[in-house]
Amino acid sequence: MVTSFFDQFSSPLFMGIPLMALALLLPWILLPTPSSRWLNNRLLTLQNWFLGMFTRQLLLPINHPGHKWALILASLMIFLLSLNLLGLLPYTFTPTTQLSINLGFAVPLWLATVLIGLRNQPNLSLAHLLPEGTPLLLIPILIIIETISLMIRPLALGVRLTANLTAGHLLIQLISTGLFVLLSLQPAVAILTGALLLMLSLLEVAVAIIQAYVFVLLLSLYLQENV
């Protein structure tokens, strides 16, 4: 059977259920629901603290009508964060390496920001297509360019997340394969490779956190323009 390094991104079936279903279900199991007690357990306290800090920080630049988006942006952030970090465990599946999932997050939310802007303040939304102070002759070209950049935003959001996570996972698999083979041949080089793998794993943890944050931040930026 011919296998490639990309096989880790396939979602194998077990009794008809893909592994992606388990991977998508796990954040729901791991994150406790807030309770009405005065003093909660440590996990819940930690979660509430993080969500409160994050939501406050995210909604700072957005004006009042945009605060309706607080819930969906915060839950998106914690979902992406947990999906990315859980994917770093051995043998697990990361749904965010699939372009379908990321585009499924990006396109509806981006489209919602655009439609909100066009519906509530159409003049202002269309005015975003032309930066201030452009020379008269450049106006037609610039409008076309700005429209293209607007249309490309959901693609960029989805592909950015997919590419970052896929590349990270591939690198980890490649270097660990090399380490495994080198252990028997040249142990000294294997130690260097092991150090590289350790640093790469730390990088991947950082990338997992940062990419989730960037996704939500950019969405909030698009919201801020339009609301």
Next chain:
Amino acid sequence: MADRPVAIVEKRLMDVKLGELGTWLGGRDFTPNGIIASVRRGHDRYYNKYINVKKGGIGGVAMLLAGYVALSYFWEYDHLKHDRWRKYH
């Protein structure tokens, strides 16, 4: 001390005698609602024992994650068994 008589179907699994197992299984609720209720009961038992405590440590979450890793391995075993001693990866 004599235990209060409980109907077979309502006993916990560990209290059911081997001969009564068929009756017990036949009387349990396997409808979707019943399955969801049993999953919720199991989740509540785990949560209240390991996580919803005053000084919960990393053990509660770590056990869940270890179980998740083990379950993922089991889920994709058919795919992984080809990787074991292959010559070219």
